[in-house]
Amino acid sequence: MPSLTAPAAAGLEIATLRRAFLDGSLSATALLDRVLEQAGRWDDPALWITRCDENGLRARAQALDAAATRDRGLIERLPLFGIPFAVKDNIDIAGMPTTAACPAFAYTPAHSAVVVERLVAAGAVLIGKTNLDQFATGLVGTRSPYGAPRNPYDARYIPGGSSSGSAVAVAAGVVSFALGTDTAGSGRVPAAFNNLVGLKPSRGLISTRGIVPACRSLDCASIFALTAADAAAVLGVAAGADPADPLSRAPPIGMGPIGMGKRSATGFSFGIPGSGDLEFFGDNEAEALFAAAIERLERAGGEAVEIRFAPFREAGKLLYDGPWVAERLHATEQLLDKDPEALLSVTRAIIERGRSYSALDAFRAHYELAALRAAADRELARVECLALPTTGTIYEIAAVVAEPVRLNSNLGLYTNFANLLDLAVVAIPAGFRSNGLPFGISLVASAFSEHSLLGLAARLGA
Numbered sequence: 111m112p113s114l115t116a117p118a119a120a121g122l123e124i125a126t127l128r129r130a131f132l133d134g135s136l137s138a139t140a141l142l143d144r145v146l147e148q149a150g151r152w153d154d155p156a157l158w159i160t161r162c163d164e165n166g167l168r169a170r171a172q173a174l175d176a177a178a179t180r181d182r183g184l185i186e187r188l189p190l191f192g193i194p195f196a197v198k199d200n201i202d203i204a205g206m207p208t209t210a211a212c213p214a215f216a217y218t219p220a221h222s223a224v225v226v227e228r229l230v231a232a233g234a235v236l237i238g239k240t241n242l243d244q245f246a247t248g249l250v251g252t253r254s255p256y257g258a259p260r261n262p263y264d265a266r267y268i269p270g271g272s273s274s275g276s277a278v279a280v281a282a283g284v285v286s287f288a289l290g291t292d293t294a295g296s297g298r299v300p301a302a303f304n305n306l307v308g309l310k311p312s313r314g315l316i317s318t319r320g321i322v323p324a325c326r327s328l329d330c331a332s333i334f335a336l337t338a339a340d341a342a343a344v345l346g347v348a349a350g351a352d353p354a355d356p357l358s359r360a361p362p363i364g365m366g367p368i369g370m371g372k373r374s375a376t377g378f379s380f381g382i383p384g385s386g387d388l389e390f391f392g393d394n395e396a397e398a399l400f401a402a403a404i405e406r407l408e409r410a411g412g413e414a415v416e417i418r419f420a421p422f423r424e425a426g427k428l429l430y431d432g433p434w435v436a437e438r439l440h441a442t443e444q445l446l447d448k449d450p451e452a453l454l455s456v457t458r459a460i461i462e463r464g465r466s467y468s469a470l471d472a473f474r475a476h477y478e479l480a481a482l483r484a485a486a487d488r489e490l491a492r493v494e495c496l497a498l499p500t501t502g503t504i505y506e507i508a509a510v511v512a513e514p515v516r517l518n519s520n521l522g523l524y525t526n527f528a529n530l531l532d533l534a535v536v537a538i539p540a541g542f543r544s545n546g547l548p549f550g551i552s553l554v555a556s557a558f559s560e561h562s563l564l565g566l567a568a569r570l571g572a
Contacts, residue, residue, distance in 0.1 A: 119283035124193055124340040127286065131178075131185050131192055138171040138178075138192030138235065145194045145237060145284060152282045156257030157275050159199040160206050161238035170235055188233030189347055196279040196288040197226060198272075199239040200246055200322040201331070210322045211244040211254040214452035215445055223320025224355070225289065225331050225348045232347040237285055240275025244457045245442055246291050246324040248272050249299045249501075249521040250510050253454055258507060261303060263547050266506050270300030270521075273332065277304040280334045287344050290332040293324040294429055295500075295525025297332025298537040302500035302550030307572055308537035309333040309341040309564070312557040313529060314359035316345075317352035325429075325437040327357065328529040338536065338567035345560060361558040377411040378566070380553075381493040383419035391520055393503035399549040400499050403540040407497055410569055415493050421485035422496075426526030428479055430519070433472040434530070436464035456514050479530060486531050487556075495563060496554040498524045500537045504547055524552060532556075536563040538572040 121127075130136035146164060174192055178184045185191045197203065200210040202219040203226060209216040222230070230236065243253040251274030252258040259278040261269045269278050273290025277300030280288050290297045292310040301308025309332060316331040323329055331348065335341040352358040382404060390397040404414055428434065438461045445452055446461065453461070490496070501521045510517050528535050533554055540551040553563045 119281060119336055122194075122283060122286045123336045124190070124286055124343050125337070127193060128185075128191070138174040139168070141192055141194065142167055142171040142235065148282070149237065149284045152284055154260045154278070154282075156241055156254070157259045157278055157282070157284075158238045159209055159211070159241050159256055159275070162206075162236055167235065167237070174233060174235075189343060190229060191233035193234045193287070194237050194285045195229060195234050196237050196240050196276055196285045197223075198242050198246075198276045198288070198290045200242060200291060201226060201239070201289055202320040203236065203239060206239060208239075208322060210246070210441070211242050211256060212445070212452060213255065214449055215442070219320070221320065224317040224352050226320070228347055228350070229344070237279075240273075240279055240288065242274060242276075243272035243296075244454050245322070245438070245461070246272040246293060246296055247438065247457050247460055248518055249295050249525070250505070250514070250518050251300065252507055252510055253457055253514075255454065263303075263305070264545065266508075267504055267547060268303065268507055268510055270303035272296040273300050273334070277301060277306055277308070277334050280304070280306055280336065286336065287340055288334045290334060291318075291321060291324065292330045292332040293328050293529060294522050295528070297330070297334070298500050298525050298535060298552055299521055301334055301537040302539075303504055303548065304334075305539045305548035305550075306537075307335045307338050307341050307539075307567065309335070309345060309560065310528060310535040310537070311345065311349065311560055312361075312534045313532055314355075314357050315361070315558070315560070316348045317350075317355045317358045319352055319355040319358075323437075323441045325434050326440060327437060328434065330529060338538070338564045338572045341536070342561075342564045345564075377413060378495075379413045379415050379493040380407055381415050381417035381489060381496040383498070384416050387419035387423070388499075389523060390499070390502040395543040396499065396503055396549055399541040399543070400551065403551045404497065406540075406570065414497075417489040417492065417496065418485070421482045421489065422527045422531070423523070425479060425482040425486065425530050426522060428475055429522075429526045429530060430460070432475040433464075433467035434475070435460065436467045436472070439464045483531050486527075490556055494555065495559070495566065496552075498552050498554060500524060500550040500552045528554065534559045534563060536560075536567050538567045538570065
């Protein structure tokens, strides 16, 4: 696989920084100076919604350095010592507004989200809160009153959403990793468009307490990173059961450690859709790059097995053409009733559709999903993972503005089903088009297979 580190992000890999911290050639304060300098150079007013106060950041970095001076073992014990990160602005940070990209919705929480508390306790340094598609409803990255974050590879193209700002912050070299959320592909599509690793973990593996819900029963906190090893390092800190989160869950006994896993010395099988099930929406270069990615998997010891993609595709359709749209009302219903104009028109139209579904519709859809899950499980049982395009194509911002719903829907073909079917996914870079835009593939497997997927991603060079 090609190198995935964008030029601006070179040297911000967690493993690289940790080596420098441990050998004394880098301090948290010096790294913060570099990060703030790059943040200033990256002239994009749509990237951040709220930046952390620089004086507070310097105090945080200086405190870490002072503690490490007193106790040289501290850096070893804190796996994210001094590592800069960002969070999507539907994730709570104590004392900072949470907007979900809707100013009328904004509130200031007293406590940070559980996942953020864990990262900070491990030594990570929060730089700020990033832009997103409003209420995490969209895969394009343009549905925000704060503007569209700039795609680092070509500003004419969408950055992907809904976790647009989080992905761009990593690709632009401002932070080493970032948190997003993922309900329909929001932690994978921006990864593909920004040449990053995007980890969508199993539902409940990372607590979503302190995160504004999109579809609460399906939502996952996601991780954008420069390498699979970095994603594993963050997951190792972020994952864990949360007794106060009723949707939190721990991996079953025997599933193995969360993280990189062991590299298999033997081959593996991976499922791919038949040619009739693949859709690239006229993007011939994406089609060729996917074929090349399959060849790379085979050279790495994999055997391609054609699977039936139909149950995955049909399950994905339920997300927006079924009663799960009604679940999106959970966080927004009061605001919609009080001030519907506070939402962008495209966001409002999608969420308002949720009012048309009945309880009977919900039960029928659950029965249909159960049948599709059984069919999908039969396909997954034949292979160790699926290899899919993360998206079939990418669009210019102007095209999305002209056709916001249809093009957004196209981007979800290979992502919408994952949370409905309770799957784990790692999105990884897989080459570049002739115009310099990145392409990505996704490795998909059953819930709690993160360690295996990240191990395979690393084996492929991600």
